[in-house]
Amino acid sequence: MLEIRQIDKQHSGDINIQNEPFELFGKMIPSLENGKWGYDILCFPPEETEEMCFPDENYCFDDMTDSVFLGAYDGEKCVGLAVLQPGFFKYMYLYDLKVDRAYRGRHIGKMLIDAAKETAARLGYFGLYTQGQDNNLAACLFYIKVGFCIGGFGSNVYRHTSQEEKADIIFYTECGKRERD
Secondary structure: OEEEEEOOHHHHHHHHOOOOOEEEOEEEEEEEEOOEEEEEEEEOOHHHOEEEOOOOOOOOHHHOOOOEEEEEEEOOEEEEEEEEEOOOOOEEEEEEEEEOHHHOOOOHHHHHHHHHHHHHHHOOOOEEEEEEEOOEHHHHHHHHHOOOEEEEEEOOOOOOOOOOOOOEEEEEEEOOOOOOO
């Protein structure tokens, strides 16, 4: 039985679940027209499809006291993680979201997002925001599927790096009812 719970100091080792590869099979191309965001999808030909894996973060629970860690647990094994951080405005920042490769496709990411929205609302936020690389089409489409919308685009964030051809899409979602103002 899968369960989402906040990770406490006693289980702080669970915040360092390993990053695993994901497939890069296309690109989301956002557009802004008359104040409304939309997007097109560019699918890569099979010979241009590749895998990517982010470096492991090596989070330190004691150094991230403002963060909220939500874990997806199968028994006592942490198989998914959402890291939330305070935002500068009325949206809490979804800093990280990942699910163990063997558990993908079981709606664990959505369960973590739902718990993150509840946590953000309890803490007085109107919603969540996060970012996804435009060429991580699976992640971008996931955010759209679970109720996020495009709210911005960062075309210069990777300039002067090895990932210069990439950009970030900023996604937002509402929490629903907040417990405090």
